[in-house]
Amino acid sequence: MTDLPRNQHIIASGLVAAVGVTVAYISYTAQPAAAFLFPRIISTVFVVLALWTFGKALLGRTKVGNGLSATAIRNILPGLVVALVYVFWAAQTLGFYTASTITFFILVTLYDPAPHGEVKSWVRRIIITAGFLAVMYGLFAMLLNVFTPREIFF
Amino acid sequence: MEFIYYFGDVFTPFNFMLLLLGTVGGLILGATPGLSPTMAVALLIPFTFRLEPASGLILLGAAYTSTVAGGAVSAILLKIPGAPANIATTLDGHTMAKKGEGARALQLSFIASAVGGVFGVLLLIFLTPLLAQWALAFGPSHLFWLAILGVTIIGSLDSSSVVKGLLSGCIGLWLATIGFDDIMGAQRFIFHSSVSGGINVIPALIGLFAIPQVITMFAKGRARLDAEVLSVEKHPISKAFREVFNRFRALSIGTITGSIIGLIPGVGGQIAGLVAYDQAKKMSPERGKFGTGHSEGVIAAESANNAMVGPSLVPLLTLSIPGSPTAAVLLGGLLIHGIFPGSDLFDNYPEVAWTFINSMLIGQILMCIFGLYIAGLAARVAQVPNNVMAAVVLGLAVFGSYSVQNSMGDVYIMMALGTGMFFLERFGFSAAPLVLGLILGPIAEANFIQGSMIANATSSIGSYFFTGPLNLLLIGIVVASVAYSGWMELRSRRYTTKDDAVAKEEALS
Numbered sequence: 066m067t068d069l070p071r072n073q074h075i076i077a078s079g080l081v082a083a084v085g086v087t088v089a090y091i092s093y094t095a096q097p098a099a100a101f102l103f104p105r106i107i108s109t110v111f112v113v114l115a116l117w118t119f120g121k122a123l124l125g126r127t128k129v130g131n132g133l134s135a136t137a138i139r140n141i142l143p144g145l146v147v148a149l150v151y152v153f154w155a156a157q158t159l160g161f162y163t164a165s166t167i168t169f170f171i172l173v174t175l176y177d178p179a180p181h182g183e184v185k186s187w188v189r190r191i192i193i194t195a196g197f198l199a200v201m202y203g204l205f206a207m208l209l210n211v212f213t214p215r216e217i218f219f
Numbered sequence: 220m221e222f223i224y225y226f227g228d229v230f231t232p233f234n235f236m237l238l239l240l241g242t243v244g245g246l247i248l249g250a251t252p253g254l255s256p257t258m259a260v261a262l263l264i265p266f267t268f269r270l271e272p273a274s275g276l277i278l279l280g281a282a283y284t285s286t287v288a289g290g291a292v293s294a295i296l297l298k299i300p301g302a303p304a305n306i307a308t309t310l311d312g313h314t315m316a317k318k319g320e321g322a323r324a325l326q327l328s329f330i331a332s333a334v335g336g337v338f339g340v341l342l343l344i345f346l347t348p349l350l351a352q353w354a355l356a357f358g359p360s361h362l363f364w365l366a367i368l369g370v371t372i373i374g375s376l377d378s379s380s381v382v383k384g385l386l387s388g389c390i391g392l393w394l395a396t397i398g399f400d401d402i403m404g405a406q407r408f409i410f411h412s413s414v415s416g417g418i419n420v421i422p423a424l425i426g427l428f429a430i431p432q433v434i435t436m437f438a439k440g441r442a443r444l445d446a447e448v449l450s451v452e453k454h455p456i457s458k459a460f461r462e463v464f465n466r467f468r469a470l471s472i473g474t475i476t477g478s479i480i481g482l483i484p485g486v487g488g489q490i491a492g493l494v495a496y497d498q499a500k501k502m503s504p505e506r507g508k509f510g511t512g513h514s515e516g517v518i519a520a521e522s523a524n525n526a527m528v529g530p531s532l533v534p535l536l537t538l539s540i541p542g543s544p545t546a547a548v549l550l551g552g553l554l555i556h557g558i559f560p561g562s563d564l565f566d567n568y569p570e571v572a573w574t575f576i577n578s579m580l581i582g583q584i585l586m587c588i589f590g591l592y593i594a595g596l597a598a599r600v601a602q603v604p605n606n607v608m609a610a611v612v613l614g615l616a617v618f619g620s621y622s623v624q625n626s627m628g629d630v631y632i633m634m635a636l637g638t639g640m641f642f643l644e645r646f647g648f649s650a651a652p653l654v655l656g657l658i659l660g661p662i663a664e665a666n667f668i669q670g671s672m673i674a675n676a677t678s679s680i681g682s683y684f685f686t687g688p689l690n691l692l693l694i695g696i697v698v699a700s701v702a703y704s705g706w707m708e709l710r711s712r713r714y715t716t717k718d719d720a721v722a723k724e725e726a727l728s
Contacts, residue, residue: 077646081386088393091408100405102671103664104396111389114382121382129380130647137438144437145638148613152634156617157627165617169610176606178441193607201618209269211622 070132074122077132078115085115147171161213162202170194222344225573229581234277237270238578241281242585246593248282249289249301251603254612256286256302257545258428262612264421264552265619272556272568276575279552281582283545287524288332288586292594295324295517297602304524307492311509311516318512322452325594326459327514328521333587334463335474335522339529340580342478343536347576350537351562357538359670360684364693366663369540371697374652375704383647385701390648391656392663394418394636401661402668413628420551422620422629423636423657427650428544429616430637436609456591462514469499469515470522477526482533495523529579536560536572539662544651547658555623 089108092101121127133141147168155164173193179186205211228234241263248259260279267275290301295312308328315324357365370392374384397408398417409415463470476495499519500509509516532549534540539561541547553560564572620633640650674683684690 074646077642081390081643081648085389088408095405095407097403097405100400100403100407103667104393104407106667107389107392107396111386111393114386114389117382118386127647129383130645133438133642133645136440140440141434141437144609145434148433149634149638151613152617152630156630161618161621165614169614172610172613173606176437176439176441176609178604178606197611197614201614204266205618205622209266209622211618212625213618213621214627 073132245282245285246289249286307520314512322454329590335526336583343529388652391653395660426633426637473519473522477523481527481530
């Protein structure tokens with residue numbers, strides 16, 4: 066195992082162990098104690114398994130899970146940022162359909178294998194995005210009558 | 220024979236239309252690489268809210284059945300399995316297609332799927348009522364151990380690392396405790412207003428199954444899908460029917476193997492197809508032909524995949540224990556209508572239970588008929604570029620999660636869990652036990668509390684939960700499944716180097 070996955074394993078299992086310890090701490094200290102009886106049992110097992118996993122990662126004995134290569138991180142990052150901004154900010158600020166359309170178009174463009182300098186491929190992306198918006202509106206607004214946040218736009 | 224009374228309900232115009240829609244849509248979704256049956260069913264759940272419970276389940280059941288079979292289309296014509304369950308089909312199916320026998324391979328695959336599927340659903344029909352009656356004898360301690368069994372068996376058998384599988388289950392059980400405690404009304408782990416009402420199962424399922432797929436598609440960057448769709452020549456269907464039944468050995472091995480594997484919670488279609496293929500190869504006098512485009516390979520693998528579908532629902536419908544991630548998603552589809560599986564389902568909602576099961580039987584036949592005709596179209600859809608697929612799935616996940624309760628909090632939960640799950644999966648954790656923990660957590664806790672109260676009034680907690688033949692049997696299965704998986708993990712590692720393990724992981728991912 067190279068250093069990159071090893072360090073990643075240490076960070077990932079360390080974070081899981083930290084969550085486990087926090088859950089256990091809250092379970093054993095929060096009141097009323099009776100409400101936390103079941104969480105106590107779970108969190109005890111959780112902490113034991115998480116510390117075991119963390120220990121194995123520290124010793125470099127983790128054999129399952131490839132981690133993420135630098136290329137994968139580079140590829141994921143723009144799309145993930147767009148998706149997170151869409152969900153946690155744009156959908157409620159700009160309006161569900163506006164934010165969804167913009168996000169769809171950005172993601173389709175970002176990851177399109179076709180050259181970005183080609184007019185034809187831009188037209189194709191716009192048509193696909195318009196089709197997506199029409200289908201989503203038809204399904205959710207007209208068929209299922211879901212009232213989505215309209216906010217600034219729509 | 221109660222099921223016969225409810226056959227008519229499948230053929231009402233609306234229900235039959237849903238069955239057709241689920242079947243055709245499932246075949247197309249199944250053929251699309253990256254869209255697993257579980258994810259397809261999870262994304263469909265929001266569309267079933269406004270439907271009657273039986274109608275909603277018909278749609279979900281049809282999609283489940285046909286996505287498993289539809290995966291064969293891309294396996295045969297593109298050499299990309301539509302779902303992990305279709306890996307074994309690729310071995311001979313694609314070679315047949317390359318020889319110009321694509322139509323024959325598809326016909327064999329759909330006919331074998333239908334035969335296996337019908338057998339599996341018949342098992343579901345005849346086993347379920349018996350087990351549901353048996354389940355009536357279960358008390359709180361047994362139900363508690365059953366819920367724990369559901370999490371541990373999937374955590375240990377369905378994960379590449381037993382410890383990480385069990386840890387994933389623990390995370391799911393913990394997530395299930397977030398919100399207000401049912402008995403005392405105490406706040407537990409409410410760190411954000413979005414989770415004050417607890418974690419709704421449907422957005423969680425959508426996030427855990429759909430978002431990691433979206434991010435995985437992002438990880439491929441701007442790569443072009445170079446897979447070539449092989450053309451489908453004409454082939455007489457009557458010949459394919461004759462061939463399937465002439466290859467009775469492969470068909471029966473696939474059907475029986477798939478049915479048995481389907482009954483074991485946690486063991487999925489991927490294993491069913493591969494085990495059946497392996498057994499058919501070992502028992503065939505023409506074993507040298509396997510891998511060179513031999514029809515027995517396709518028949519065994521595909522009959523096993525679909526034979527697994529019906530039996531995988533037996534533990535769900537009788538004991539409330541989803542035997543697979545897709546069964547867990549179907550449980551979500553039942554819970555949104557306030558229906559709880561088990562004997563209650565058959566006693567109080569027989570029309571829902573039997574209409575759903577009967578629709579799966581009819582769905583197998585429809586899947587065979589439509590599969591043969593729309594295979595070409597499905598293969599074209601399977602070529603939808605990653606960028607479009609990722610954006611569509613993200614959009615459906617967001618809209619679907621929002622529509623559950625018209626709440627942005629659900630969308631936040633969906634996205635947070637999905638993103639977290641993607642990273643956890645990269646480090647060997649698994650979504651299936653986490654989902655089961657989330658679903659079975661409330662069942663385990665409610666029965667634990669109820670059992671503790673009974674124990675306090677009658678005996679001690681130790682003797683209530685740890686004595687009695689059924690308790691001991693369930694505890695024994697929990698321990699055996701963990702020990703067996705741990706032993707298998709150690710044994711396989713003893714013979715592999717670190718590099719082998721890394722290479723194996725890379726091949727799997």
